Amino acid sequence: QVQLVESGGGLVQAGGSLTLSCAASGRTFSGYAMGWFRQAPGKEREFVAAISWIGDRTYYADSVKGRFTIARDNAKKTVILQMSSLKPEDTAVYYCARGSYLGVTYLHTHEYDYWGQGTQVTVSS
Numbered sequence: 001q002v003q004l005v006e007s008g009g010g011l012v013q014a015g016g017s018l019t020l021s022c023a024a025s026g027r028t029f030s031g032y033a034m035g036w037f038r039q040a041p042g043k044e045r046e047f048v049a050a051i052s053w054i055g056d057r058t059y060y061a062d063s064v065k066g067r068f069t070i071a072r073d074n075a076k077k078t079v080i081l082q083m084s085s086l087k088p089e090d091t092a093v094y095y096c097a098r099g100s101y102l103g104v105t106y107l108h109t110h111e112y113d114y115w116g117q118g119t120q121v122t123v124s125s
Helices: none
Strands: 002-007 010-013 018-026 034-039 046-051 058-060 068-073 078-083 092-099 112-115 119-124
Touching (some): 002 092, 002 112, 034 078
Antiparallel strands (some): 068 078
């Protein structure tokens, strides 16, 4: 079993920055890709960013490319999402997830097998 706990969400003005953290406990963390997704009210959960288990490859949704950075520390079992130049449309609940070993692109929710409870990010205009 793997437990994922997100933190760092909050209220920020447009143009501001936030860093989200995801702490993992339980079974294996290293060896698996990790991802961040978000879900706004009335919308489906969408991919934000993913990182390979070594950390040498990262992937971003077009909507956040150049503004968000994903990173991981396997020794500390943490993955972070640094968000800058935030926009009101970034407002959502952000979820951390562990990639399934069956995953291929890690762009889709079905490629992840463990999820955190989410942390709210609200960007005011």
